[in-house]
Amino acid sequence: MSYKGIADFRSDTVTRPSEEMRQAMYNAEVGDDVFADDPTVNKLEELAAEKVGKEAAIFVPSGTMGNTIAMVLEVGEGKEVILEENCHILNFEAGNISRIAHAVPRAMPSDRGKIPLDLIEKNIHTTLRDHMPTTRAIALENTHNTWGGAVIGLDYIEKAAALSRKYNLYLHLDGARIFNAAAALQVDVKEISKHFDSLMFCLSKGLSAPVGSMLAGTKEFIKEARFVRKYLGGGMRQAGVIAAAGIVALEKMIHRLQDDHRRAKLLAEKIADLKELRVNPQEVETNMIMLTLNTMTADLFLKKLAAQNVLALPFNTKTVRIVTHKDIDDNDIERAVKAIREAVG
Numbered sequence: 001m002s003y004k005g006i007a008d009f010r011s012d013t014v015t016r017p018s019e020e021m022r023q024a025m026y027n028a029e030v031g032d033d034v035f036a037d038d039p040t041v042n043k044l045e046e047l048a049a050e051k052v053g054k055e056a057a058i059f060v061p062s063g064t065m066g067n068t069i070a071m072v073l074e075v076g077e078g079k080e081v082i083l084e085e086n087c088h089i090l091n092f093e094a095g096n097i098s099r100i101a102h103a104v105p106r107a108m109p110s111d112r113g114k115i116p117l118d119l120i121e122k123n124i125h126t127t128l129r130d131h132m133p134t135t136r137a138i139a140l141e142n143t144h145n146t147w148g149g150a151v152i153g154l155d156y157i158e159k160a161a162a163l164s165r166k167y168n169l170y171l172h173l174d175g176a177r178i179f180n181a182a183a184a185l186q187v188d189v190k191e192i193s194k195h196f197d198s199l200m201f202c203l204s205k206g207l208s209a210p211v212g213s214m215l216a217g218t219k220e221f222i223k224e225a226r227f228v229r230k231y232l233g234g235g236m237r238q239a240g241v242i243a244a245a246g247i248v249a250l251e252k253m254i255h256r257l258q259d260d261h262r263r264a265k266l267l268a269e270k271i272a273d274l275k276e277l278r279v280n281p282q283e284v285e286t287n288m289i290m291l292t293l294n295t296m297t298a299d300l301f302l303k304k305l306a307a308q309n310v311l312a313l314p315f316n317t318k319t320v321r322i323v324t325h326k327d328i329d330d331n332d333i334e335r336a337v338k339a340i341r342e343a344v345g
């Protein structure tokens with residue numbers, strides 16, 4: 001249900017914590033997480049590792065910090081990571097990949113997040129040469145934000161994992177929305193995560209927790225991640241207060257992601273006939289819709305929607321992103337359809 005009468009489709013990060021989360025936060029048993037003795041954080045980390053089938057996990061304040069830690073540990077100064085040209089790590093993380101990890105991003109074009117595997121292979125340099133940085137890792141994003149929540153399937157992931165093994169590279173997943181990917185593929189999330197050395201996923205997106213993300217991998221990797229988190233200023237103290245909501249997110253919020261996907265598809269289908277904009281319902285694989293306006297600017301379009309208490313996000317001057325989540329229900333979809341139809345008049 002919309003909050004204070006506003007149907008907010010800007011992102012799945014705008015969700016308010018559920019009542020159960022608020023209760024869990026209120027009652028959370030806490031300690032000092034920098035001393036690793038906050039029982040609620042420890043429980044969350046164990047649960048997260050278990051869910052994605054990894055040895056260990058660490059609670060971090062944001063997805064950006066989780067990805068940054070992975071880039072520091074798996075790539076590092078002057079080494080190269082192959083990633084997709086529109087990915088979040090490269091485009092939306094404040095330049096941390098160079099600012100903090102000092103890594104060299106080798107950005108590649110893709111088919112909705114899937115970089116052609118032969119192109120990846122051609123660009124791997126593992127033997128030291130005079131001029132070229134050595135490749136250390138491949139990073140994928142699933143679901144892919146800029147590609148409108150596109151899902152990378154298991155077949156591609158298996159092949160990318162085989163490639164990374166062949167060249168002894170790390171394979172990292174920016175899985176901010178990995179549970180959306182698993183829901184769309186109708187598989188247990190482990191079927192995706194087992195192919196990656198490390199993965200980051202967010203509790204604060206579709207899973208509706210107020211704060212926090214998890215980075216998962218081997219015990220050794222997570223031990224080192226604790227050190228990097230500390231020097232980045234991410235050592236939190238009585239973090240059990242927020243970890244408690246993360247536990248509810250992992251235990252109670254995964255199963256409902258299918259509803260978000262169904263609603264996103266429905267919305268796209270209900271506006272697909274409009275001449276002023278382009279939207280392809282078949283490309284709506286998860287909880288995001290990208291629509292491109294033919295003549296109107298995104299800003300004007302969004303102002304018209306906002307006048308009807310419907311919010312969405314400009315992606316560029318002509319493209320708008322609409323995201324469904326826990327606080328969007330069937331009524332809100334109807335409201336958005338009506339507002340969009342009126343806006344393009």
Ligand SMILES: Cc1ncc(COP(=O)(O)O)c(C=O)c1O
Pocket residue numbers: 061062063064065067088089141143144145174176177202204213
């Ligand atoms: C694909 C992806 N990765 C990483 C992040 C970063 O998460 P945070 O906003 O918690 O730093 C986001 C946030 O939108 C994202 O969409």
